[in-house]
Amino acid sequence: MTDKPMLLERVRRIIRLKHYSFRTEEAYVQSIKRFILFHHKRHPQEMGADEIRQYLSYLATEGQVAASTQNQALAALLFLYRDVLEIELPFIDGIERAKRPVRIPVVLTREEANHLISQLSGLYQLMAGLLYGSGLRLMECVRLRVKDVDFGYKQITVRDGKGEKDRRTVLPQSLTEPLRRQLIRARLLHEEDLQEVK
DSSP, X not given: OTTHHHHHHHXXXXXXXXXXXXXXXXXXXXXXXXXXXXXXXXXXXXXXXXXXXXXXXXXXXXXXOOHHHHHHHHHHHHHIIIIISOOOOOOOOOOOOOOOOOOOOOOOOXXXXXXXXXXXXXXXXXXXXXXXXXXXXXXXXXXXXXXXXXXXXXXXXXXXXXXXOOEEEEOOHHHHHHHHHHHHHHHHHHHHHHHHHO
């Protein structure tokens, strides 16, 4: 199928315009690729609700995927048709659903979490502490900026978090000084880089 790369590039472009996360972009693109390959590289414009039903039912019965994987595939295909191809699909019923496993969530005790964090060092220990102590998601922690940290109020502002929402969360007292030191190190490194450029 010669125009598949063009289609997937359109998918990526529209996902970025809508400010979806990078992980969502990758998951949607992979789901759409697998859908196209399942139907022997037919273009999605030549297909519709029946092919989507067949594919999603196959994932549940033959592929034995988790319910969350099947739901993600459905979301990706609905996005493809609605937002990329601008095709209105009828309600898709009769899909064989993947069974949700009944699991009790695994949560570390405070002692276990502290022990795990204590095995790390440097920047990794600080990041793990922020993930645990401030409830940051991984990419929120990676994208944290100096202006998002308020030492006076002991809080962190998360910008453009899940659902494109801003929120505030606590800055644990135990991380205040390590975070200050990291910001100083980052500033000095930045100043050194500027000197080298000049």
